[in-house]
Amino acid sequence: MAQAGFDFIDLFAGIGGLRVGFENIGGRCVFTSEWNAFSQQTYKANFGDEHPIAGDITAIHEADIPAHDVLLAGFPCQPFSIAGVSKKNSLGRVHGFADETQGTLFFDVARIIAHHRPRAFLLENVKNLVSHDKGKTFEVIIRTLTEELGYEVHWRIVDARAWVPQHRERIFIVGFREPTTFDFDQLVRPKKHPTLADILHPEDGTETAEPHYTEGPEAKVSDRYTLTPKLWEYLQKYAAKHKAAGNGFGFGLFDGTGVARTLSARYYKDGSEVLIAQPGKNPRRLTPRECAxxxxxxxxxSNKPFVIPVSDTQAYKQFGNAVAAPVAVSIAETMAPWLSNIVALKPAKRRTVGR
Structure with a gap:
């Protein structure tokens, strides 16, 4: 991939899933914001200290953020309190994004876009953002980005299944300051879909042991990841109870041929959504390395494995909240043609495309 030569900022950065994609096409990160101290630790361990990581974005003035070409943000989903435009007009109140989104973290994304006018942005969120608050939240977001800020907007719910052995649906919202022919249908997906066998420890000596995840000459997974008899019994009873009631709640048990459920931030509690079968033993959790x-x-x-400097509990939370890095890479590559050249600042043709 040719060097794109652009600057970007990474908001609500987590452990850098979106950043991976845009560094892959030659972008340079000039500002990072992440409030969680443990995530900051992992982020620094993998991306270095080229600039300090800012904490709470709500306390940072947009003018203090460096100029940038692309804004990245995996902002949390929050409800909006929306009053009708006609009512606001009757009260002599403004009804732009500063009024409708004030008090939500999306407001901070919007105010930074309004001030810096980057040529493009990529926002990520859970797929339920579309239906959140009966669709009102998403309606305000799209209207803010198009009508208030004047960007061409495309959105799509993308399942990471094509890139990693995990069903993980997330919404991605792409915006451009100028008209483009960007299309989510152009995302390049691997020809061969991976399975869990591609990410599990082989446990046959072909992998170097990594304490405390694996041990011994064959690099067997440590017994600490095998469920205790008490926890395994509880999960089986819990699943049987809900199955009898006609519910779908329960654990997910997989072997190397399978595809995992969505890894969540609660994985540290019992590992129930992704358990790996072990012949003659209780199933086990994934190790943090396998989560990476x-x-x-x-x-x-890999000659340069992702650095995991935190406890297992924090690592599970971080990977469960992260963006699947190969998806970010594919979206960045598809956006790249419109990031490579400086374009004049003028109102974009407003267009919203999504499904």
């Missing part, structure tokens, strides 16, 4: 691979931050045998 499941999210596409790492590959087995």
């Amino acid at each position: 691979r499941l999210m596409g931050f790492d590959r087995p045998g």
